[in-house]
Amino acid sequence: MRRYLRVVVLCLACGFCSLLYAFSQLAVSLEEGAGGGGGKPQAAAASWLAGGGRGAGRGAGSAGPAAHPGRSDRYSLKMQPVERVHLAVVACGERLEETLTMLKSALIFSIKPLQFHIFAEDQLHDSFKGILNSWSFLQTFNYSLYPITFPSENAAEWKKLFKPCASQRLFLPLILKEVDSLLYVDTDILFLRPVDDIWSLLKKFNSTQIAAMAPEHEEPRIGWYNRFARHPYYGKTGVNSGVMLMNMTRMRRKYFKNDMTTVRLRWGDILMPLLKKYKLNITWGDQDLLNIIFFHNPESLFVFPCQWNYRPDHCIYGSNCQEAEEEGIFILHGNRGVYHDDKQPAFRAIYEALRNCSFEDDNIHSLLKPLELELQKTVHTYCGKIYKIFIKQLTKSIQDRYDRPPKER
Ligand SMILES: *[C@@H]1O[C@H](CO)[C@@H](O)[C@H](O)[C@H]1NC(C)=O
Ligand SMILES: *[C@@H]1O[C@H](CO)[C@@H](O)[C@H](O)[C@H]1NC(C)=O
Ligand SMILES: *[C@@H]1O[C@H](CO)[C@@H](O)[C@H](O)[C@H]1NC(C)=O
Ligand SMILES: *[C@@H]1O[C@H](CO)[C@@H](O)[C@H](O)[C@H]1NC(C)=O
Ligand SMILES: *[C@@H]1O[C@H](CO)[C@@H](O)[C@H](O)[C@H]1NC(C)=O
DSSP states (O other): OHHHHHHHHHHHHHHHHHHHHHHHHHHHHHHHHTTOSSHHHHHHHHHHHHTTSOOTTTTOOSSSTTOOTTHHHHHHTTOOOOOOEEEEEEEOTTOHHHHHHHHHHHHHHOOSOEEEEEEEOGGGHHHHHHHHHHTGGGOSEEEEEEOOOOOGGGHHHHHHHSOTTTTGGGGHHHHOTTOSEEEEEOTTEEESSOHHHHHGGGGGOOTTOOEEEEESOSOGGGOSHHHHOSSOOSTTTOEEEEEEEEEHHHHHHOEEOOSSOSSOEEHHHHHHHHHHHHTTTOSSTHHHHHHHHHHHOGGGEEEOOGGGSBOGGGTBTBOOOHHHHHHOOOEEEOTTTTTTSSSOHHHHHHHHHHHHOOSSHHHHHTTHHHHHHHHHTTTTSHHHHTHHHHHHHHHHHHHHHHOSOTTTO
């Protein structure tokens, strides 16, 4: 009888244990399903690349943050297709190093696999290939290189009217026909948060919104459009197109109101008449055309706050991007060449730190101390005054991405 009782107790204990185990497994898989842990997306990225990527350096990487040998097998069994984040950039002239630094910042902080669409002048293609292939050990991205192209009917006219590279981004919805959504950024962008964060704004679009941008200015007294523009522009101060999130499926479907005809026009049909009408009045090229389009179709634009497109304008006349002060700077935009001259040493220091660092976890950590010292030297400048916000943001992003216990990564 007593032995019988013992067996029963033992069985109960075993049952309880396996129940506990089952729950813990459930918790783990729920967490992964929510994309909370860095581990799953990275592991998923490995098999994602194996099925179509450029595997040049596969398996080489015990060095990369994404390398977790043996984990992909375990996860591939229950893997769902991972949503790809599409990032596009247009690089011409001397912008090779700047573009690569932008792509590197995207890779350092992002969680989901990235697909880069790089539009570049032909003479830059070999250099892009060389460097990007040397990064393939990361296994978290793949890329396509394209020449600068225009719709064939009007190619000559577009090339003549604009610097060839400047208007390329307007045509992305027509060139990348298979891509649903895209984040376009200028070459002088640096990500200080995962690209996943801005990508998730796509899901916040209401039914009429097709694209998202930040205001050109926070402070109308120093705004450009409201003081100088000789054409319509969006909102109070216009929008800046350096960081532009697009649902291109919707852009291709929409019929746009305009001031040229009484009928609404598709994206592919509106650009040329718009350019013809306004070519003598526009200053900032394609950004002006975007402002005109969204002036007439304001319900189609999602405006995100300045911290997603943080420029020297937000700090040189005093700090006027309140969201950045409260929540951090998510995307830095060093326009007017500030990464390369001495006008905004704070922007330059961040650019150089990211340009110099390599992908090893240790290197990414050790970027902070010297950068902080460097930034302290800029405290006499307006943008340097807020250097602590830069450091706080980078520290947080690095912690979020690299300082989880290895188990969670
Ligand atoms: C990148 O990966 C995706 C998914 O496997 C694939 O559809 C795409 O063709 C790849 N692109 C390149 C340039 O390899
Ligand atoms: C261009 O600017 C001039 C001068 O401000 C203005 O008279 C004209 O109406 C503008 N053209 C268009 C198409 O808005
Ligand atoms: C873009 O819009 C289309 C059509 O409304 C929708 O099916 C798709 O899910 C949207 N894409 C994203 C990433 O939200
Ligand atoms: C979507 O949001 C924009 C901007 O707030 C607004 O103008 C538009 O009316 C909204 N569309 C719908 C269908 O609510
Ligand atoms: C980056 O490297 C250059 C030389 O390669 C050096 O002059 C510069 O001080 C470094 N900057 C930072 C912030 O590490």
